[in-house]
Amino acid sequence: xxxxxxxxxxxxxxxxxxxxxxxxxxxxxxxxxxxxxxxxxxxxxxxxxxxxxxxxxxxxxxxxxxxxxxxxxxxxxxxxxxxxxxxxxxxxxxxxxxxxxxxxxxxxxxxxxxxxxxxxxxxxxxxxxxxxxxxxxxxxxxxxxxxxxxxxxxxxxxxxxxxxxxxxxxxxxxxxxxxxxxxxxxxxxxxxxxxxxxxxxxxxxxxxxxxxxxxxxxxxxxxxxxxxxxxxxxxxxxxxxxxxxxxxxxxxxxxxxxxxxxxxxxxxxxxxxxxxxxxxxxxxxxxxxxxxxxx
Numbered sequence: 001x002x003x004x005x006x007x008x009x010x011x012x013x014x015x016x017x018x019x020x021x022x023x024x025x026x027x028x029x030x031x032x033x034x035x036x037x038x039x040x041x042x043x044x045x046x047x048x049x050x051x052x053x054x055x056x057x058x059x060x061x062x063x064x065x066x067x068x069x070x071x072x073x074x075x076x077x078x079x080x081x082x083x084x085x086x087x088x089x090x091x092x093x094x095x096x097x098x099x100x101x102x103x104x105x106x107x108x109x110x111x112x113x114x115x116x117x118x119x120x121x122x123x124x125x126x127x128x129x130x131x132x133x134x135x136x137x138x139x140x141x142x143x144x145x146x147x148x149x150x151x152x153x154x155x156x157x158x159x160x161x162x163x164x165x166x167x168x169x170x171x172x173x174x175x176x177x178x179x180x181x182x183x184x185x186x187x188x189x190x191x192x193x194x195x196x197x198x199x200x201x202x203x204x205x206x207x208x209x210x211x212x213x214x215x216x217x218x219x220x221x222x223x224x225x226x227x228x229x230x231x232x233x234x235x236x237x238x239x240x241x242x243x244x245x246x247x248x249x250x251x252x253x254x255x256x257x258x259x260x261x262x263x264x265x266x267x268x269x270x271x272x273x274x275x276x277x278x279x280x281x282x283x284x285x286x287x288x289x290x291x292x293x294x295x
Contacts, residue, residue, distance in 0.1 A: 005152075025177035044120055106132065197226045203217070
């Protein structure tokens with residue numbers, strides 16, 4: 001059974017857009033980072049330490065054993081037996097031990113391999129390289145769970161709207177492991193200066209023709225930008241000398257408004273729509289008047 005798409009919607013500081021990220025992404029095969037240790041010469045001594053990016057990957061000395069190839073084989077066994085370095089494993093081919101990560105990661109790209117030895121052994125070192133994290137849970141072949149995408153659509157509905165508005169994101173999504181898109185406020189409402197407070201509904205829809213299926217996921221966003229703007233404007237315009245007789249009352253009003261905005265934020269963060277709407281109704285009353293409150 002195919003999985004539903006995953007995505008996030010965020011409102012950044014400035015409240016002039018919604019930032020969308022497809023967190024499913026397209027399939028990318030991971031690549032293990034790798035390096036190599038070649039024993040180039042030697043007849044005696046011991047390999048006392050092998051470190052990758054400062055991390056020891058053998059648990060004890062590996063003595064020269066009859067031949068370079070056999071010593072390389074012993075070093076390979078020592079690396080694979082050392083459980084204290086679980087991020088690395090190895091394989092051997094004649095005189096060369098290949099060191100690879102156990103996970104698909106870029107963390108060790110460029111990591112330096114340092115070999116310390118006694119006796120007359122010499123080494124040629126290839127430092128770690130070329131790890132790719134991949135995205136094996138993403139859309140497309142050979143992932144049988146998430147087949148290739150034929151279309152990707154973001155639909156949104158503003159507070160009070162009945163119908164959805166659609167944005168075609170196919171070209172972005174099929175080319176990225178984490179496609180991002182900014183839905184600008186100017187595209188939603190050219191006359192608006194800040195995102196309307198209230199419940200915005202988003203539907204992210206993926207069509208997989210090869211699987212004869214449409215997958216979708218929903219998200220709800222509760223912006224409160226307009227109340228921050230309202231509060232800031234009131235604070236800028238607030239003149240305690242205008243109503244000296246009720247200075248304390250107006251200061252209390254501003255503090256109360258600030259407290260309600262913080263409660264609104266908490267309700268938004270917790271997805272408490274009904275609580276959000278109740279607090280929003282109170283803040284609408286604060287923002288509806290700029291008169292001095294003396295009664």
